[in-house]
Amino acid sequence: MEALPPDCATALSEAASNAMANSRPYLAIAHSLRDGMVRTYEVLALPTYCRWSGTLIGIYVNEQGAQYNLLDAIFSTTGDGVIALLTIRDAVGNPVDFQIAHHNQAAAKLLNVPGRSLQWQRLNTSGYLLGSEAVMERLRAAAAKHQSDQFEIEHEDRCLRLAVTIFSGILSLVISDVTPLKRREASFRLLFDSNPMPMWVFDLETMAFLMVNDAAVNHYGYARENFLQMKVHEICPKDEWDSHARALQDLDETCQSERHWRHVEADGSELCVLTYGRRLVLDQREGYLVAVADITERRKAEARVAHMAHHDGLTNLANRALHKARLRDALEAGGHAPGERVAVLCTNLDLFKNANDSFGHPMGDQLLQQVADRLRCEMSGNNLAARLGGDEFAVIMTTDTSPKEASDFAVRLIRTLSVPYEIDGHQVVIGASIGIALWPGDGTSSEELMRNADMALYRAKEDGRGVHRFFEPEMDRQAQRRREMESDLRRALADGEFELNYQPVVDLASDRISGFEALLRWRHPKRGMISPADFIPVAEDIGLIGSLGEWVLLEACREAASWPSEVKIAVNLSPVQFRSRNLVQVAISALANSGLPPKRLELEITESVFLAETEANIAILHQLRELGVSISLDDFGTGYSSLSYLRSFPFDKIKIGRSFVKDLAKRSDCVAIVRAISGLGRSLNITTPAEGVETTDQLDRLRAEGCNEVQGFLFSAAKPAAEVEQLLLRFGASASRAA
Ligand code: C2E
Ligand code: MG
Ligand code: MG
Numbered sequence: 001m002e003a004l005p006p007d008c009a010t011a012l013s014e015a016a017s018n019a020m021a022n023s024r025p026y027l028a029i030a031h032s033l034r035d036g037m038v039r040t041y042e043v044l045a046l047p048t049y050c051r052w053s054g055t056l057i058g059i060y061v062n063e064q065g066a067q068y069n070l071l072d073a074i075f076s077t078t079g080d081g082v083i084a085l086l087t088i089r090d091a092v093g094n095p096v097d098f099q100i101a102h103h104n105q106a107a108a109k110l111l112n113v114p115g116r117s118l119q120w121q122r123l124n125t126s127g128y129l130l131g132s133e134a135v136m137e138r139l140r141a142a143a144a145k146h147q148s149d150q151f152e153i154e155h156e157d158r159c160l161r162l163a164v165t166i167f168s169g170i171l172s173l174v175i176s177d178v179t180p181l182k183r184r185e186a187s188f189r190l191l192f193d194s195n196p197m198p199m200w201v202f203d204l205e206t207m208a209f210l211m212v213n214d215a216a217v218n219h220y221g222y223a224r225e226n227f228l229q230m231k232v233h234e235i236c237p238k239d240e241w242d243s244h245a246r247a248l249q250d251l252d253e254t255c256q257s258e259r260h261w262r263h264v265e266a267d268g269s270e271l272c273v274l275t276y277g278r279r280l281v282l283d284q285r286e287g288y289l290v291a292v293a294d295i296t297e298r299r300k301a302e303a304r305v306a307h308m309a310h311h312d313g314l315t316n317l318a319n320r321a322l323h324k325a326r327l328r329d330a331l332e333a334g335g336h337a338p339g340e341r342v343a344v345l346c347t348n349l350d351l352f353k354n355a356n357d358s359f360g361h362p363m364g365d366q367l368l369q370q371v372a373d374r375l376r377c378e379m380s381g382n383n384l385a386a387r388l389g390g391d392e393f394a395v396i397m398t399t400d401t402s403p404k405e406a407s408d409f410a411v412r413l414i415r416t417l418s419v420p421y422e423i424d425g426h427q428v429v430i431g432a433s434i435g436i437a438l439w440p441g442d443g444t445s446s447e448e449l450m451r452n453a454d455m456a457l458y459r460a461k462e463d464g465r466g467v468h469r470f471f472e473p474e475m476d477r478q479a480q481r482r483r484e485m486e487s488d489l490r491r492a493l494a495d496g497e498f499e500l501n502y503q504p505v506v507d508l509a510s511d512r513i514s515g516f517e518a519l520l521r522w523r524h525p526k527r528g529m530i531s532p533a534d535f536i537p538v539a540e541d542i543g544l545i546g547s548l549g550e551w552v553l554l555e556a557c558r559e560a561a562s563w564p565s566e567v568k569i570a571v572n573l574s575p576v577q578f579r580s581r582n583l584v585q586v587a588i589s590a591l592a593n594s595g596l597p598p599k600r601l602e603l604e605i606t607e608s609v610f611l612a613e614t615e616a617n618i619a620i621l622h623q624l625r626e627l628g629v630s631i632s633l634d635d636f637g638t639g640y641s642s643l644s645y646l647r648s649f650p651f652d653k654i655k656i657g658r659s660f661v662k663d664l665a666k667r668s669d670c671v672a673i674v675r676a677i678s679g680l681g682r683s684l685n686i687t688t689p690a691e692g693v694e695t696t697d698q699l700d701r702l703r704a705e706g707c708n709e710v711q712g713f714l715f716s717a718a719k720p721a722a723e724v725e726q727l728l729l730r731f732g733a734s735a736s737r738a739a
């Protein structure tokens with residue numbers, strides 16, 4: 001086989017090995033090439049078992065049909081037109097015309113002429129497309145200079161590319177139809193030019209802009225000529241040139257920027273963009289097409305949204321979420337660097353609610369903004385001020401804050417925040433209390449630290465406001481007790497743990513009981529009797545006072561209805577009960593249910609009813625009075641004791657607080673105050689009973705000062721309902737009970 005020419009050997013061995021592999025005859029078709037002529041054979045391989053050993057292969061070769069010229073075959077089947085031209089020269093040897101020596105069928109087809117008619121044609125006289133002056137000129141030039149050439153011509157809405165090469169005086173002309181290519185190019189241009197996205201192509205070799213679209217010119221503000229004189233990196237600010245160059249080094253076929261880039265506009269302002277690109281060949285140059293998405297506005301909006309998510313809309317201080325995150329970060333950082341101390345300060349504005357109620361919310365907002373401005377001015381280093389909500393603010397002090405530094409800062413802050421505020425020509429005075437918790441020590445988590453700072457704040461408020469307090473573990477225990485009381489209280493009303501005791505009120509003129517004050521008692525299953533002074537504020541805070549007060553009123557009226565008809569009942573009201581707005585309705589139903597005549601019911605309020613929502617509360621008082629109920633001002637002299645309260649509502653009674661009665665013997669100012677109040681009462685025609693009378697000496701002095709009613713342990717403490725009858729017997733009121 002090795003002795004055979006390669007084409008024969010390949011065909012024979014292929015047939016033989018396939019026949020062996022299948023163990024049956026195999027027929028192959030083979031071609032051989034001699035002097036450019038192709039012959040076709042059938043090769044039949046027959047495997048024969050040999051008696052002695054192995055297999056013998058018999059091969060029969062049979063020539064098939066006609067032979068043909070290979071080059072002619074290729075020539076006539078290609079889609080490109082090929083024409084061989086002989087050059088015809090003038091007397092001085094310049095090429096003047098060309099004669100078609102050979103051409104394939106595709107050439108005739110592309111030139112749109114009958115196949116045979118081209119052969120031996122002279123181009124000049126042919127009248128065909130190739131004889132046009134434009135083509136002739138290029139051909140003559142190529143022939144004269146012995147140089148290859150390539151150019152395009154338009155013909156009947158098609159575009160033909162003509163490639164001319166020259167060998168031994170013969171011009172070979174290859175004609176290709178590039179119409180689809182041209183159409184693609186045209187649609188690319190259209191897409192490029194009219195694209196609303198800024199786009200450009202830059203040269204991958206020189207890095208110069210090759211073309212830019214209108215959108216790029218408009219968006220960036222460079223004139224097109226300026227653009228085309230620039231290198232592509234010059235669109236970035238100088239400090240990004242290095243990273244831009246690195247990104248260009250490993251450009252892929254396509255790319256989509258993984259990061260945003262900064263681009264510089266003609267006026268120097270910066271854009272934030274994303275870029276998308278693809279390699280292309282433009283006018284035979286390796287280029288890169290880039291489309292730009294300007295995300296400057298989107299980034300700004302995102303930044304705005306992120307800012308809004310972390311800042312308080314009114315004051316632009318950090319909000320609760322940011323405060324929490326930063327505190328957590330500070331504790332984490334402190335955890336890595338031992339000795340780093342962190343302080344959190346919680347502050348609450350004193351009297352803000354009053355200012356907000358009396359000046360209105362728009363002014364309250366302005367006030368909060370000014371508070372925030374002052375807070376901001378006090379911040380230094382990494383310290384962060386936040387508004388947690390309402391009039392609650394907080395400061396995180398990082399950078400290893402000592403207790404002394406935290407305390408000094410708190411003092412300064414309270415002083416700064418307490419300076420009167422000027423709002424719309426009004427002077428507003430508020431103050432601030434501050435609670436401080438330190439890390440490490442006062443808690444391990446940010447939540448615990450904040451809770452403890454809050455507890456310290458609570459203490460600061462209790463201690464008279466305008467002060468700061470550090471957290472102490474005892475506060476935690478108190479808070480724990482308070483939480484227990486809250487949950488016990490919620491249950492207590494349903495479980496019937498409340499009861500009313502009644503303290504007699506004695507009329508000094510007749511020396512008889514004129515009425516009783518109902519005083520609430522809580523019989524706690526574990527802790528025994530709990531004073532109303534301890535649990536009423538809690539009930540007010542947790543919103544239980546409404547239903548509790550309603551129960552008191554119903555119960556007291558029901559009880560009093562069974563007493564002699566001249567004996568009155570006094571019931572205490574909490575200022576919080578005024579907020580629910582159904583107080584009048586509650587009083588009406590208590591009276592209706594019990595059948596108690598309204599004139600026997602006295603409602604005791606404290607001055608704090610006038611501290612907030614004064615107008616609305618006074619309206620409620622008037623409605624209560626219209627029912628026929630009398631209204632007393634309790635504990636007068638212990639709170640603000642503003643005389644304007646006496647003017648704002650015509651009270652039936654002003655009760656002189658126990659604190660004045662207690663010191664009547666010792667302090668002359670107490671005598672003066674009692675005298676003044678009862679004198680005031682007489683001239684306003686208001687009864688002025690005194691509370692907390694424990695000794696006969698106090699009684700005598702009160703009588704001397706003109707007090708007409710008294711109440712106190714001297715007569716009796718508050719007693720359960722069952723003992724009322726006995727008390728009535730003892731203090732001379734008619735002992736007979738009502739029917
Ligand atoms: P208040 O209305 O001024 O009641 C008088 C308080 O002084 C009562 O205390 C009474 O027991 C006490 N007291 C009376 N005479 C004397 C005395 O001679 N010496 C001394 N040391 N104390 C005397 P209590 O019962 O502990 O009530 C405290 C406060 O709790 C009441 O002060 C009242 O403001 C409030 N309160 C009591 N019951 C109710 C209620 O049903 N509703 C509301 N909202 N508050 C109530
Ligand atoms: Mg009272
Ligand atoms: Mg009182």
